[in-house]
Amino acid sequence: AQTLKGAANANGRYMGTITDPAYINGSDRTYNTIALQEFDYITAENSMKWDAIEPSNNGFSFNNADTVVNWAQQNGFKVRGHTLVWHSQLPSWVANGSWSKSSLTAVIQNHVAKVMGRYKGKIAQWDVVNEIFDENGGARDSVFSRVFGGLDEFVTVAFNAARAADPDAILCINDYNLDYNGGKANGMISLVRRLKANGVPIDCIGSQAHLVVGSVSSSFGSTLSSLCSTAGKCALTELDIRARTPISSSAAQQQKTDYTTAVRACAVLNNCLGVTVWGITDSRSWIPGVFSGEGDALPWNSSYQKKPAYDGILAGWPAG
Ligand code: G3I
Numbered sequence: 001a002q003t004l005k006g007a008a009n010a011n012g013r014y015m016g017t018i019t020d021p022a023y024i025n026g027s028d029r030t031y032n033t034i035a036l037q038e039f040d041y042i043t044a045e046n047s048m049k050w051d052a053i054e055p056s057n058n059g060f061s062f063n064n065a066d067t068v069v070n071w072a073q074q075n076g077f078k079v080r081g082h083t084l085v086w087h088s089q090l091p092s093w094v095a096n097g098s099w100s101k102s103s104l105t106a107v108i109q110n111h112v113a114k115v116m117g118r119y120k121g122k123i124a125q126w127d128v129v130n131e132i133f134d135e136n137g138g139a140r141d142s143v144f145s146r147v148f149g150g151l152d153e154f155v156t157v158a159f160n161a162a163r164a165a166d167p168d169a170i171l172c173i174n175d176y177n178l179d180y181n182g183g184k185a186n187g188m189i190s191l192v193r194r195l196k197a198n199g200v201p202i203d204c205i206g207s208q209a210h211l212v213v214g215s216v217s218s219s220f221g222s223t224l225s226s227l228c229s230t231a232g233k234c235a236l237t238e239l240d241i242r243a244r245t246p247i248s249s250s251a252a253q254q255q256k257t258d259y260t261t262a263v264r265a266c267a268v269l270n271n272c273l274g275v276t277v278w279g280i281t282d283s284r285s286w287i288p289g290v291f292s293g294e295g296d297a298l299p300w301n302s303s304y305q306k307k308p309a310y311d312g313i314l315a316g317w318p319a320g
Pocket of ligand 1: 045046088089208238286
């Protein structure tokens with residue numbers, strides 16, 4: 001039978017999803033079975049974030065991340081590392097510390113060196129920095145942008161540390177709302193252009209692509225193309241397409257079309273590496289907890305039945 005990874009692989013790309021130890025060792029075997037059958041790239045949903053992996057200064061907690069990486073290696077998955085420098089899920093010792101540029105530089109360098117170093121050769125792509133822009137394309141307020149006075153310096157520190165820690169990993173800058181030609185996409189493009197011109201080792205832009213059924217922008221594909229050519233590579237890193245819940249049958253058909261549009265936008269670009277969907281089943285998605293009354297955004301419903309969205313993803317991959 002056809003699978004999502006089979007369709008992506010026929011086009012020279014991958015199909016990814018998320019997991020975490022609860023899905024690998026927990027009682028929900030169906031989640032894990034589908035991950036094994038349908039996907040060939042994996043992101044840890046939460047286990048590699050700063051609060052999980054370095055809860056105190058230079059105090060590391062690698063057990064959960066190790067579980068994900070070992071499971072991936074045993075089962076032939078490649079891994080996207082998510083994420084090294086992010087304002088959210090940031091432990092308070094970082095977020096509320098009183099830092100100088102040089103002391104925060106040392107903290108970033110140590111975090112990147114220890115985390116990436118542990119998994120050197122085992123993690124193919126890293127989200128080195130995540131969600132650093134505001135909606136206009138300026139610097140999002142965070143401890144990092146405050147201490148460094150903007151984005152350029154701390155992004156440079158993080159990417160240089162990342163390249164040094166694992167020279168073979170593909171280094172990405174990742175964000176959401178890069179789905180149309182707007183302020184944030186333009187801010188991303190100008191930052192990446194400027195830093196790459198200065199020799200900062202940015203390889204890839206990750207577009208999360210948290211989309212809304214029926215509202216996929218007509219500029220989704222052209223914007224992804226611009227992001228891809230600016231960085232040299234790109235990927236869809238967290239794709240989901242949410243609806244009002246419970247999803248109606250007409251919305252489920254529109255969702256199928258929207259999944260095809262999003263996947264096809266990657267498929268037609270030679271340097272778009274692949275597509276990750278941010279979950280498998282609607283029963284385990286971040287969306288209802290954040291957007292009240294919305295969800296049903298994933299390819300399998302809460303009973304693990306394939307939705308039309310599944311066929312929409314298959315249809316997005318032209319060959320195979
Ligand atoms: O670990 C605590 C646990 O100790 C506590 O008992 C429980 C009670 O609420 O919360 C647990 O933490 C939760 C964490 O997931 C781990 O399960 C947080 O409340 C919850 O907010 C957190 O949500 C994650 C969210 O990122 C946080 O920003 C979602 O699972 C995860 O899917 C989501 O993923 C993000 C990407 O990393 C970045 N892009 C956006 C995307 C969606 O928000």
